[in-house]
Amino acid sequence: MEKPIKYMKNAKIIMERGKCSWGRCYFCGWGKKIVDASIEDLKKRYKRFIEKVVKKKGIEVVEILPSGSFLDERQFPREFVKYCIEEAKKAGVKAVIIESRPEFINDEILQYIKVEGIEIHVAIGLEIADDEILLKYYNKGITVKDYLRAVETLRRNGFKVRTYILVNGHPILQDFNLHYKLLKKTMNLVLKMSDSVVIINTYPHLKSELWEDWINLRWKPLDKEQFLKLVGEWAEDPRVELDFNNLNFIPKFPREKKIPLKGVGKEYLLHPYYEVWQDFFVRFYEPPPGKEYLLFAPCSYKKPYTRSKTWRAFLGRISGYPFFKKIHIVVVSTPGVIPYEFINYYPFNAYDWPLWLETEEMKKEYIKVT
Ligand code: SF4
Secondary structure, three states: OOOOHHHOOEEEEEOOOEOOOOOOOOOOOHHHOOEOOOHHHHHHHHHHHHHHHHHHHOOOEEEEEOOOOOOOOOOOOHHHHHHHHHHHHHOOOOEEEEEOOHHHOOHHHHHHHOOOOOEEEEEEEEEOOOHHHHHHHOOOOOOHHHHHHHHHHHHHOOOEEEEEEEEOOOHHHHOHHHHHHHHHHHHHHHHHHOOEEEEEEOOOOOOOHHHHHHHOOOOOOOOHHHHHHHHHHHOOOOOEEEEOOOOOOOOOOOHHHOOOEEOOOHHHHOOHHHHHHHHHHHHOOOOOOOOOEEEEEEOOOOOOHHHOHHHHHHHHHHOOOHHHHHEEEEEEEOOEEEEHHHOOOOOOOOEEOOHHHOOHHHHHHHHHHO
């Protein structure tokens, strides 16, 4: 194929079924999901995707994202894998990308799924080329040797190799120098082994151990500047794709962690849930386009704020004017600042700071913190 895959017209489809055979990677929440889906339903969905997206848009590369391994037969029978590749070929696709852990990559399955006339790229999540990090910190359950063996098997069978590299997947890697040193070593190896490499920024997945680090303020995701400082030198390489924010990151909380934050005290002023949101607003958030005026609004006891008397009154006064669309409302309250788009998100719809419980000392603390 003349053009590197990075520059080809690509479409992704999520195909989840069963559960990742490993499911224990430190940073991963997807691997813990169990998805009940029949092959018949997946086939129907894939067919629709081929008709409505691939054919209509003239897609050149189809990327199948399985959350687990597409070559693990307990998740996906080999007949189904082959079906997906054949359907893509019939639709004029030049390459299909599938994902697998190294232990499912063997000559037998590769020979079975091979289809002439279409490139098959198998993506392996190596994450980092360092056994200590892989085994002790990422709990990935594979070593660099396992990756190299899988690469060799893929090459022997005429398949292409795609490697996923993860940055900042554990608090130990928040040390920039250590991280950069390991990344350099990793890239030196994987660029020799792969047709394409994707460097992925880590965000806190629900149900992952890393989520607990994030919410307890032991770990933070890298913002764009930090990410580019670490990986920017590979941005222009035609084999390398930088994936800064494929999750459209915003702070998320599992249902069981959504507790009401009601009370007065330092523990409420500096609650980690507020801290992670404020960090998000400062380092990741971008205000909506077309806003020219900033209006700071007070919070209200009633949540969401728009149901309170004060909010109904002031919105009622200004919402009819043409300039209203240009106003960006930002709430100032105990959690910090809250842009209007987020007022219905947890915990901004589930907290209270009962003013009548405030002491003089607490008022001073409040001023200090805010
Ligand atoms: S990163 Fe991949 S192998 Fe690890 S738990 Fe998640 S889906 Fe499974």
